[in-house]
């Protein structure tokens with residue numbers, strides 16, 4: 361049978377999912393690996409390239425798990441998305457010793473970005489340079505609490521992060537990545553705020569090349585594919601690509617075991633719409649799903665949601681898989 365990967369390749373497109381070394385005791389489960397590498401041409405490390413994983417002690421770097429993934433990707437011709445350099449979450453504990461010390465924090469972040477991006481220079485096609493720096497409020501603004509970077513440095517940490525990443529690997533695509541920006545471009549919305557910042561970055565020659573919309577949604581979020589289309593068009597005017605970086609379309613956990621064919625069909629329909637938008641918008645670069653099978657997903661572990669992916673717990677393709685294939689065949 362044809363695979364997503366084959367159809368993506370014919371169309372020159374990048375479609376992928378994450379891997380997490382912990383699910384497999386640091387080895388990739390054979391069944392997972394087989395599906396992943398035959399169906400996809402992109403891989404993202406779920407946790408292994410984050411700050412706490414790569415710099416657990418100050419200026420002592422650990423690239424072992426990330427290296428394994430890069431090796432797997434190279435052996436199988438997969439593109440690697442790097443995730444994530446400057447984020448308020450999963451920062452190593454030692455960084456908090458420097459809370460509020462602007463110059464020290466700038467030096468810490470610069471060293472981190474320079475060494476991590478430098479280590480994988482030429483091997484990681486694209487980095488999430490800054491992740492989730494905008495708050496959740498309706499009147500969107502920078503996330504000003506619980507962020508050691510913003511509280512200590514101010515918004516200039518974002519600008520600098522892009523500059524340092526670009527210096528460390530001038531060929532890498534550099535993204536701003538966030539959630540809830542698939543909710544649409546309205547006054548005061550997170551998406552609009554991000555577009556305004558992209559404008560400012562471009563005007564100031566900050567080397568941003570892409571935005572990532574995470575897109576962790578639910579079956580009821582029917583307008584989100586068209587919101588993503590509008591965002592792709594708005595960013596095209598600024599010369600910045602849009603990627604779908606963490607798609608999952610979950611059901612509430614209470615519905616587990618009670619889901620009907622119609623529910624799975626509805627999920628498939630939404631997946632199809634996202635894939636249609638991705639294939640129709642020339643300004644979209646990558647399409648990444650935040651997991652491969654419902655047997656391993658942050659939705660169950662942390663979100664009170666379930667079954668948001670293309671493969672079920674037995675590793676069988678779901679109607680959503682067929683919908684994605686149908687979209688590819690139609691484009």
Ligand code: G3I
Nearest residue numbers: 380382406407443444449450491539574576606650658662
């Ligand atoms: O590494 C420890 C391990 O040593 C320990 O035994 C284990 C026991 O709880 O925890 C392990 O750390 C966990 C880590 O995943 C690795 O499995 C953390 O507790 C857990 O919080 C962490 O969760 C990750 C989460 O980001 C953290 O914010 C999820 O796997 C990951 O899917 C999720 O991914 C994020 C993206 O990076 C950004 N966008 C949202 C997305 C979903 O939250």
